[in-house]
Amino acid sequence: MLRSVTMTAKHGLITDSFKVVKKAKRGARKAKRPPSPPPTQQEAGAETPQEKELRTLRNFDLDWRFGPCIGISRLQRWERAKLHGLNPPEEIRELLLLQTHTDPKYNLSLWRDYPL
């Protein structure tokens, strides 16, 4: 959550002292839902370069033109799009090749933590 330094900083918001909590739906529906991935920690403050990279990669995942992203790595998906002449952005590939090949945050798609 971004905290702005104008009016709200002076008065303060109610959410500063009481965090927003969404009511979880109770009942049978919850049990049926697949296990959700661990919550990603949200950091206050401006975007770090790493976050920006990850956001670019997430946007790549969500681009439907390049086909489904579940079950294959980002690089595999990029290469498939390249193979079929869909012109995937070159920066994505550079970003993926720059990173160490072990970090699943970079290698795998947005839905990596969901079971198949």
Next chain:
Amino acid sequence: MFSDLSAQKEGSSLLCRPSEDQGPVFERISLAYSPCSERFTVGERSFSRQYAHIYAARLMQMRPLLSERAQQKWGSDVLIRKLCDLQTGEQCCIVGTLFKRMDLQPSILKEISEDHNLLPQPARVKYISDMDELVLEDELQRIKLEGKIDRDKFVTGSVIAIYGAEKNDGKFTVEDFCMADLPPQSPRPTLTSDRFVLLVSGLGLGSTHADSMLGLQLLVDMVTGQLGDQGEQRCAATISRVLLAGNLLSQNTQDADASTKPKYLTKKTQAGSVEAIRLLDEILLQLVASVPVDVMPGQYDPTNFTLPQQSLHRCMFPLSSVYPTLQLVTNPHQCHIDGVRFLGTSGQNICDIQRYSSMDDHLEILEETLRLRHLAPTAPDTLGCYPFYQKDPFILEECPHVYFSGTAPTFQSKLVKGPDGQECLLVTIPDFNSTQTACLVNLRTLTCEPISFSAFSADEDEDSEMNVSH
């Protein structure tokens, strides 16, 4: 043709006194052969992917081809739309994957659902019904189709282009459609002499009634030149290669009980296929000693079930695998024989389309798959298939000269011509076990003729008497 060649005889060499000197030796023609089935071999086997990828890859690969065809057919200014940009009443063309919603299609979910508590559906010959609906899908959406499109003929998974307009009720009225049609073809070399490739399918070894054993032995003897007089032997030498297109073993070798019976009861019993494989090894030994043989696996053969089926393992053929002439290949199989491009399957793809469409004739279905430019459109919907993600290997990128499928009920062949002058010989190879028929493809003229070894076709009783000796 082969039959004419073998009939030319200058005085039979059979009805004469055995001569002192050895008879003439006929060299078998050996032809340049290069297998090109790399795309059907599966290296890493990961089943952790969904099948969405193969449909996505298929559409990605086919879209440019079909857009081009659509422009050829309906003019270069035809409006090609994605479904998301579709406007009601606008005449346009859409490229997408067909999906046929079928009430009768067997579904495991339907069978196990507690609400219905239904008995499992009986196996049917065909699963089409009047309630079927044809739907076209692209990357994002789907739309129901009606109008000038034969609902029963098409199958799920085919990528086509349709032309028409969306009506107010949200359905698309098709006025015309087009398929990818034949892929480009490399020219066929002109050959100076007749040379043949023998196609056989469905040996059916290990079946309970071994009717085909005599026929099979005659076939082997004919190919290896042990049959007939010198004229026939000379002809046998022009058979440069034998291609066994699947179902070498009979369905009976697949013991249905083996999977359901507890282990301690089946521990000491031998699998039905062991004896049949040994028999196959012996038959192959006779063949490979004399002629190169390509062995494709089929539906009932001991390899993986999903297409593409990987080649049978060499260790199953201790006798014949020492010969370099034995080629164990994949199903589907693709190769160049003396510059002539062969492509074909053991017939699962054709049989599956037969079940899910109104088409009955294997040759007609075979031609349809060529026009669709796809070997097995129903995979992975109703036909087992490896979850590919990068590209769909069943899309035909180059037009074969001979396109075959095995395990057909009868022998049929036809020469089809493509829009760009492609020529392709379609062959349905009959099941040898039931028809005792194989087929010979002449590489020079690109024609095909059946060759039958039926011994006692008229009388069934005599056939069953034959069993005793085997």
